[in-house]
Amino acid sequence: MPASLTRSLRLWFDSHATPPAEAAAPGARRFDLLRLVPFVALHLACLGAFFTGWSPFALAVAALLYAVRMVAITGFYHRYFSHKAFRTSRAMQFAFAVLGASAAQRGPLWWAAHHRHHHAHADGPADAHSPHRHGFLWAHLGWFASREHFATRLERVPDLARYPELRFLDRFDILVPALLGLALYGAGEACAAWWPALGTDGLQLFTWGFAISTVALWHATFTVNSLAHSFGSRRYATRDRSRNNLWLALLTFGEGWHNNHHHFPGAARQGFYWWEIDLTYYALRALAALGIVQDLRPVPAAVRDARRENA
Numbered sequence: 001m002p003a004s005l006t007r008s009l010r011l012w013f014d015s016h017a018t019p020p021a022e023a024a025a026p027g028a029r030r031f032d033l034l035r036l037v038p039f040v041a042l043h044l045a046c047l048g049a050f051f052t053g054w055s056p057f058a059l060a061v062a063a064l065l066y067a068v069r070m071v072a073i074t075g076f077y078h079r080y081f082s083h084k085a086f087r088t089s090r091a092m093q094f095a096f097a098v099l100g101a102s103a104a105q106r107g108p109l110w111w112a113a114h115h116r117h118h119h120a121h122a123d124g125p126a127d128a129h130s131p132h133r134h135g136f137l138w139a140h141l142g143w144f145a146s147r148e149h150f151a152t153r154l155e156r157v158p159d160l161a162r163y164p165e166l167r168f169l170d171r172f173d174i175l176v177p178a179l180l181g182l183a184l185y186g187a188g189e190a191c192a193a194w195w196p197a198l199g200t201d202g203l204q205l206f207t208w209g210f211a212i213s214t215v216a217l218w219h220a221t222f223t224v225n226s227l228a229h230s231f232g233s234r235r236y237a238t239r240d241r242s243r244n245n246l247w248l249a250l251l252t253f254g255e256g257w258h259n260n261h262h263h264f265p266g267a268a269r270q271g272f273y274w275w276e277i278d279l280t281y282y283a284l285r286a287l288a289a290l291g292i293v294q295d296l297r298p299v300p301a302a303v304r305d306a307r308r309e310n311a
Helices: 003-013 033-051 055-084 090-101 107-119 134-147 164-171 175-194 202-227 244-250 258-263 279-289
Strands: none
Touching: 033 090, 033 134, 033 202, 055 090, 055 107, 055 175, 055 202, 055 279, 090 107, 090 164, 107 164, 134 164, 134 202, 164 244, 175 202, 202 244
């Protein structure tokens, strides 16, 4: 087997199989097509719904997993790991990382490192996913599939890289999604055997609970890079081209208030005003009430009222 093929297969299971220097080499902007097979395959697996049918139970599981994993990405991968918008214990930090990893958007260090890089270079030449610099499709899904952006930028996340459990999740980032998919298939088979009234089985629950839910979650998250820098209103005169968009905020549980976020990235809430719906912030408030997280960082009034373009 050619060495390049062997390396590509290893990357499915071990994200450290390619040294960072090689991943960032000239010409690395090209796609490693073999590594994209799981991404394409999961999209194709959604078509399985035409063969498995649907049930209220399978749809409920899909909706629940979309919601829980959206909060895991927006609240934990984004607001906690990327921006430190609140505090929590080391045990809960690991639990949050596992939940985030289940969304199949790579590991917590990779996600946070690339997002911090984005804020440092937002809509500039070095921004990995600016639709204005690189085009809509690249911003939406091309950038993360390229060799150029495969490696984790550890220099961006020294505060997180000191935890071996986070490095493990980051290196073997396929582990948690694979276990979730297997668990859903097993749960569906158990339901078919012991609770047939639910009208589901392993393939149906995997198709709806994992494939469709995950693909919907992917593209909803991707819209923050593509659409939220293209469509909507601007309240603040940020140096990037971020926008506030109610519809994206509803779809992504608050991330659509993107101009707000680029104005003050460290806030635990992105809907700065009560009428700006931010479901992730409401979830974080509930976790704070339970004592699971602490010190949700607010938006200071002086910051909220500064650098306005529009009211």
